[in-house]
Amino acid sequence: MNTEMTQRRIMNRRIVGGVIAATVVTALTLTGCTAAEPETGGDAQAPAKISFLTFQSPALSEQFWEDAVGAVLEDFPNLEVEILYTPDLDRQGYANTLLATGTLPDVILDAPTRDFVQAGALLPFDDSVAELFETPLSTIEGKPYALPVGVQVIPQIYYNKTVFDELDLEAPTTYAEFEAAAATIKAAGLTPFLIGGGGADSWTTTMLLNGIINSDVLGADPDWVVKRAAGEVKFTDPEFAAAVEKWVALNNAGYFNADALSTDYGQLQAKFLSGEGVMFPMGTWAAAISGDFEIGVFALPSDSGPTAQGVLVPHSYSVAATSEFPAQAQAFAVAMASSDVMVTAQLLNDALLPVKAGYELPSDLAPLVSETISVWQAEGSVSVDPFGRFLSGERALPSGFAVEYEKSAQNLLTGAVTVEQFLTELDALFDDLNQ
Amino acid sequence: MSAHASAADPSDSGRRRKPLEWLGSRFPFAIPGILLYGVLVLAPLGLSFSYSFTNRNLLSPQAEFVGLDNYIRLLSDATFLSSFGFTAVLTLATLVGVNAFALGVSLLLDKVNRAYFAMRTAFFVPVALSGVIVAFIWSRILTDNGVLNTLLRSLGLEQLALSWLGTPITAQGSVIFVTGWQATGLAVVIYLAALQTVPKDLLDAARIDGAGWGRSFHSVTWPLIAPAVTINSTLILINGFKAFDIPTVLTGTGPGGATATAATEVIRVGFDLNRAGLASAMAIIMLIVVAAVTIVVVGLLQKREVAH
Numbered sequence: 001m002n003t004e005m006t007q008r009r010i011m012n013r014r015i016v017g018g019v020i021a022a023t024v025v026t027a028l029t030l031t032g033c034t035a036a037e038p039e040t041g042g043d044a045q046a047p048a049k050i051s052f053l054t055f056q057s058p059a060l061s062e063q064f065w066e067d068a069v070g071a072v073l074e075d076f077p078n079l080e081v082e083i084l085y086t087p088d089l090d091r092q093g094y095a096n097t098l099l100a101t102g103t104l105p106d107v108i109l110d111a112p113t114r115d116f117v118q119a120g121a122l123l124p125f126d127d128s129v130a131e132l133f134e135t136p137l138s139t140i141e142g143k144p145y146a147l148p149v150g151v152q153v154i155p156q157i158y159y160n161k162t163v164f165d166e167l168d169l170e171a172p173t174t175y176a177e178f179e180a181a182a183a184t185i186k187a188a189g190l191t192p193f194l195i196g197g198g199g200a201d202s203w204t205t206t207m208l209l210n211g212i213i214n215s216d217v218l219g220a221d222p223d224w225v226v227k228r229a230a231g232e233v234k235f236t237d238p239e240f241a242a243a244v245e246k247w248v249a250l251n252n253a254g255y256f257n258a259d260a261l262s263t264d265y266g267q268l269q270a271k272f273l274s275g276e277g278v279m280f281p282m283g284t285w286a287a288a289i290s291g292d293f294e295i296g297v298f299a300l301p302s303d304s305g306p307t308a309q310g311v312l313v314p315h316s317y318s319v320a321a322t323s324e325f326p327a328q329a330q331a332f333a334v335a336m337a338s339s340d341v342m343v344t345a346q347l348l349n350d351a352l353l354p355v356k357a358g359y360e361l362p363s364d365l366a367p368l369v370s371e372t373i374s375v376w377q378a379e380g381s382v383s384v385d386p387f388g389r390f391l392s393g394e395r396a397l398p399s400g401f402a403v404e405y406e407k408s409a410q411n412l413l414t415g416a417v418t419v420e421q422f423l424t425e426l427d428a429l430f431d432d433l434n435q
Numbered sequence: 436m437s438a439h440a441s442a443a444d445p446s447d448s449g450r451r452r453k454p455l456e457w458l459g460s461r462f463p464f465a466i467p468g469i470l471l472y473g474v475l476v477l478a479p480l481g482l483s484f485s486y487s488f489t490n491r492n493l494l495s496p497q498a499e500f501v502g503l504d505n506y507i508r509l510l511s512d513a514t515f516l517s518s519f520g521f522t523a524v525l526t527l528a529t530l531v532g533v534n535a536f537a538l539g540v541s542l543l544l545d546k547v548n549r550a551y552f553a554m555r556t557a558f559f560v561p562v563a564l565s566g567v568i569v570a571f572i573w574s575r576i577l578t579d580n581g582v583l584n585t586l587l588r589s590l591g592l593e594q595l596a597l598s599w600l601g602t603p604i605t606a607q608g609s610v611i612f613v614t615g616w617q618a619t620g621l622a623v624v625i626y627l628a629a630l631q632t633v634p635k636d637l638l639d640a641a642r643i644d645g646a647g648w649g650r651s652f653h654s655v656t657w658p659l660i661a662p663a664v665t666i667n668s669t670l671i672l673i674n675g676f677k678a679f680d681i682p683t684v685l686t687g688t689g690p691g692g693a694t695a696t697a698a699t700e701v702i703r704v705g706f707d708l709n710r711a712g713l714a715s716a717m718a719i720i721m722l723i724v725v726a727a728v729t730i731v732v733v734g735l736l737q738k739r740e741v742a743h
Contacts, residue, residue: 259579
């Protein structure tokens with residue numbers, strides 16, 4: 001009998017405790033209160049269990065991440081890391097969903113930095129982390145919120161060297177030479193450029209257009225997007241319109257593959273490797289591919305020659321402001337971003353170009369990766385944040401703009417809209433989304 | 436009338452005599468169901484309805500009441516209206532196409548032997564697959580150098596080898612076709628079940644009276660399978676209006692947004708643009724339209740059932 005009463009008391013206490021907890025949570029939710037902003041100080045080696053959101057791709061498998069995290073954790077014996085994966089490659093969209101549902105992991109790869117900082121969802125790193133990297137860190141209001149593992153140049157032009165040799169072509173160094181090469185290839189009955197856009201891969205439609213915008217618009221004014229946000233410039237301005245006209249001229253000349261808008265990224269790469277097109281404008285992750293022919297790479301040239309290349313920090317580590325263990329989470333993020341093991345693994349697996357200070361390239365690097373790095377670091381070339389969905393930090397486009405821009409570009413490609421309509425639509429869309 | 440009701444259903448008279456007692460004895464059993472329905476259906480619906488009058492953004496806890504602004508904006512939003520227009524075309528096309536094709540197939544399969552049983556199973560397979568898988572398979576068939584165009588070229592029909600997913604019109608046609616293809620299996624099963632309830636003696640009597648196949652179908656079969664038409668039409672209408680997975684995977688709602696549906700727009704606006712308030716208004720409009728169309732169509736079809 002006593003045992004039964006004791007059990008009832010315990011049960012009642014649990015129920016009361018549960019109700020109090022639920023009430024407190026509900027009250028906090030309803031009043032919009034959140035836990036106090038965590039301190040970033042603390043013992044990075046103290047025991048903790050944190051979660052880490054990343055993604056899988058053919059080059060970055062589950063095994064890759066487990067090995068990489070395992071290697072980093074050798075320096076953090078008291079840290080346990082639960083690796084979570086996004087359901088697809090849309091890391092930022094998934095991170096948005098997790099933020100909206102209050103389930104943001106401690107460490108996030110590729111968070112939409114600008115939006116998340118505005119939402120107070122990320123912790124800034126200490127300024128001293130900048131010393132770990134050769135390139136300046138992307139900052140918001142002067143503070144770094146994301147640490148790079150490496151960079152990608154978007155795009156470079158990968159090309160079929162065998163065809164270029166057969167047609168007696170050299171890698172072009174001016175835009176006029178670039179157009180002339182395309183004309184020669186077309187005259188030989190081949191497809192000069194491969195672009196895509198099928199399925200969810202609308203980003204592949206604008207790869208070459210983005211390159212022209214990087215070179216001609218952002219190269220002349222790296223703060224163009226910031227100025228657009230401030231209303232100081234417009235898409236309909238002559239500089240931007242001229243860049244779009246260049247791309248449309250290539251389309252009108254029949255230099256693009258006719259099946260672009262039904263070709264997804266996987267099919268696009270397969271087409272290049274099977275020789276169905278000669279030039280493949282793509283991010284430098286394409287340096288990891290190999291085919292039955294020799295592949296070369298060059299930077300999309302400007303009218304005058306030297307170009308502005310869009311340099312993206314694709315995989316950056318951020319720490320959630322809601323982390324229970326901010327010191328451990330930040331230490332883990334710094335270790336992941338600056339670990340030689342990670343940098344080398346991502347260089348070899350995903351051709352992610354290293355930016356870690358003092359890092360030495362492996363001696364067994366693939367020739368195309370070496371050539372890609374040389375093209376990126378060529379004298380006279382400058383780096384800008386790449387246009388399109390790849391912009392980040394303060395220069396990022398408003399959320400949702402890039403996908404709409406890609407869709408509008410597809411309509412431009414099919415002739416459904418004119419250049420003027422396209423640019424006017426972009427201005428209206430930007431103003432709407434930038435509110 | 437009251438005496439008749441009491442005689443017919445004693446529990447009813449009890450309910451009238453002591454309604455509170457009746458409710459008290461049964462209500463506890465309904466609590467789990469009511470709670471589940473309330474938490475999973477009514478609460479989200481209520482929240483969505485309230486969000487639709489705000490400028491709620493997923494990244495910001497603050498939201499202001501904006502009245503009918505979201506609804507007014509949607510009435511002139513070309514992207515939303517275009518997606519809604521395509522959704523309406525998709526729904527109408529699948530409503531007519533699937534009903535007609537499924538009924539034709541059912542009439543052919545309305546036999547009892549192993550071969551027909553195997554064919555029925557084959558028709559039902561797409562229903563068991565998720566829309567994502569169906570769309571992925573068809574994307575491989577319909578892409579420019581896919582199975583369909585390869586087949587057409589090998590048959591010397593080069594002029595028919597179109598870019599099925601690469602132009603707005605063909606992509607819209609492809610989404611409608613694949614959506615209908617997946618919906619056909621269930622419609623066939625429902626029609627087959629209905630056909631097998633048609634009394635053979637009625638068909639025999641019609642035949643003895645000199646009715647041909649067409650006359651028998653028109654005067655005997657068609658009226659008796661009216662409930663199946665209602666069920667299929669209702670399911671196709673609802674699934675058509677909420678079409679999401681097939682356009683998302685098959686075409687990525689492209690090219691140029693040509694195959695965006697109302698449902699894909701809700702997700703895009705809500706989660707890509709983070710505009711939960713505006714997306715909620717879209718969802719409420721969808722709900723009202725689906726409910727209105729379904730009520731009207733089902734009402735008309737049920738009238739036909741009663742008439743027969």
